[in-house]
Amino acid sequence: MAMQLTPEQQAMLDGAQGEVMAKVVKTLVMYGETFGATRMVPVTGDKGHLVTSFGLSMLDPVYKLMDQLIEADVLSKQKFSMDPRPLDPAVPANLLQKLVFKFMYSKQEQYEAQLEKMGLLNKDAFTCTCYMDEVGNKPAEGEVLSWAESSAVVYANSVLGARCNRNSGIIEMFGSIAGFVPEFGLVTDEGRKATWVVEINTTKKPEAQVLGSAIGLKVMEDVPYIRGLDKWLGTELTGDVCAYLKDMGAATASNGAVGLYHVANLTPEARKQGESLLAENVKTYVIDDAELERVQASYPVIWKDPDATPKLCFIGCPHLSLAQLHQWTADLSAALAAEGRSKVAIPTVMTAAPAVAKAFRATPEFKKLEATGVVLSSICPLMYMNNPLCGKMPVITCSNKLRTYTSARYYKEDEILRYISKGGL
Amino acid sequence: MATFKGRPVVPGNVTAEALVTHAGFNTLASFQKALMFGDKAATCSDQNNPELHGKGLFGKALCLPQTIGSTTGGMVLFCACEMGRQPACLLFSKPIDSLAAAGAILAGVWSENAMPTVDSLGDEFLEAVKTGSTVTVSEDGTVTVE
Numbered sequence: 001m002a003m004q005l006t007p008e009q010q011a012m013l014d015g016a017q018g019e020v021m022a023k024v025v026k027t028l029v030m031y032g033e034t035f036g037a038t039r040m041v042p043v044t045g046d047k048g049h050l051v052t053s054f055g056l057s058m059l060d061p062v063y064k065l066m067d068q069l070i071e072a073d074v075l076s077k078q079k080f081s082m083d084p085r086p087l088d089p090a091v092p093a094n095l096l097q098k099l100v101f102k103f104m105y106s107k108q109e110q111y112e113a114q115l116e117k118m119g120l121l122n123k124d125a126f127t128c129t130c131y132m133d134e135v136g137n138k139p140a141e142g143e144v145l146s147w148a149e150s151s152a153v154v155y156a157n158s159v160l161g162a163r164c165n166r167n168s169g170i171i172e173m174f175g176s177i178a179g180f181v182p183e184f185g186l187v188t189d190e191g192r193k194a195t196w197v198v199e200i201n202t203t204k205k206p207e208a209q210v211l212g213s214a215i216g217l218k219v220m221e222d223v224p225y226i227r228g229l230d231k232w233l234g235t236e237l238t239g240d241v242c243a244y245l246k247d248m249g250a251a252t253a254s255n256g257a258v259g260l261y262h263v264a265n266l267t268p269e270a271r272k273q274g275e276s277l278l279a280e281n282v283k284t285y286v287i288d289d290a291e292l293e294r295v296q297a298s299y300p301v302i303w304k305d306p307d308a309t310p311k312l313c314f315i316g317c318p319h320l321s322l323a324q325l326h327q328w329t330a331d332l333s334a335a336l337a338a339e340g341r342s343k344v345a346i347p348t349v350m351t352a353a354p355a356v357a358k359a360f361r362a363t364p365e366f367k368k369l370e371a372t373g374v375v376l377s378s379i380c381p382l383m384y385m386n387n388p389l390c391g392k393m394p395v396i397t398c399s400n401k402l403r404t405y406t407s408a409r410y411y412k413e414d415e416i417l418r419y420i421s422k423g424g425l
Numbered sequence: 426m427a428t429f430k431g432r433p434v435v436p437g438n439v440t441a442e443a444l445v446t447h448a449g450f451n452t453l454a455s456f457q458k459a460l461m462f463g464d465k466a467a468t469c470s471d472q473n474n475p476e477l478h479g480k481g482l483f484g485k486a487l488c489l490p491q492t493i494g495s496t497t498g499g500m501v502l503f504c505a506c507e508m509g510r511q512p513a514c515l516l517f518s519k520p521i522d523s524l525a526a527a528g529a530i531l532a533g534v535w536s537e538n539a540m541p542t543v544d545s546l547g548d549e550f551l552e553a554v555k556t557g558s559t560v561t562v563s564e565d566g567t568v569t570v571e
Binding site: 023026027030031034035051052056057058059060061062064065104148149150153165166167168169170171172185221254257300302386388405 | 434453454457458460461472473493494495496497498499500503504506507508521522523524526527528530531533534535536
């Protein structure tokens, strides 16, 4: 069945608001029809979130498209946040790496000027964790969104109960421009049913980033219903639990293509609907300690020299919460003291949203973190690693997303803490 | 010769040499270096995909199960088309994913260099087609492999 548009939507498609808007709507119609959508639904979320935050020279066609939209006054109907900026001079880089950054992201200034015209929330709205309280783009349960950025989409769907498909860059902007999105997939009740049950049978709290990786690799784009995690996380969405789910979800989305997960007795829809969220003929995946070890052991090491000494460590992909910054500071201070050191043994960058970093800098703990030599930044570690010269460096991380997309080597958080406080691997 | 029937997502007629991956196609990782450094052959830079790594993507009938990776994927495909570095067509064994669909449709609507795209060709399609096979795509979603 073809898409049924309202008279207003049809008029937009027919060119009542100009040729450029007509092409925006045509794109959304074709996109929706590909997935069986029969109607558009209004974007009810207050703000958008766009994934393409980088003025990469290779994306010239995107900047030309932005010019077309802006010249035709076809702008976003809502303010939006963006993924993190790709550059921060505070993050360690040598002269050659800096030269490559300059070449790679030569369009950054020009692109940010376009974004401001299109509807950028503010100059600090560059983070993958726009849903943090300090940032101010936190959708309410049930709101329909037009977002991209896989880690933000899976968080909004799963932890906040909002409704958003895993959109591509540009498509998410078109939804914010048109004010509506095609109704399919995770926007529908049916699309939010779980087709997998994941049973957590571990003897200790699973490492969030490995658990998410295991789930993503197994279920790919399907919706999992996770049983047994409430044993370790409890049944309240506290700050710590939300941070755990943020990191777990990012790994499900990057190691697979998960856009929504339910956690029994914890996430909003699972609390309300329980196992009525299960579709018929669900498949089951049991995760125990051995399975998590198997998954972690399967990660390839793509360093040229697997025994190289790490030259950099990234913590915070997705960006850290304020509580996580406090926790890392406390843990690192204690670990360094135990080693009789005052500074980290490996240059280390912790990343957080500009607004979160600002809040943290206002606390006494910031001085403690600064004293350890850790750089607090709001950079996108992925964009840093996309510099071919940085990609050749031995970089370690506790982010499974960073591991998946770059040459960075993954270690659990306690291992990372040990390495940066002690040195070596 | 084997014939398969899929669903035309972006209809078109084209004949090209097949390039096959049985693993998910990571769009950003595959095109990143080619687009950044102006490689006209669009040599695949995804080091996690041994079937494609080092092979030119431009002008090939890219046969794949689905795409994976960053949500920039659709935008990257659109850029590849606009910069004339795109595959001749995309042929999916499985139903197309939202990121690839976005890229194919963006190219179809906004670019001169549209990329015919067919999905749901079935697992048997990926078993039959080999890198180097000649593939012909018709507007109605029929794909022949020689």
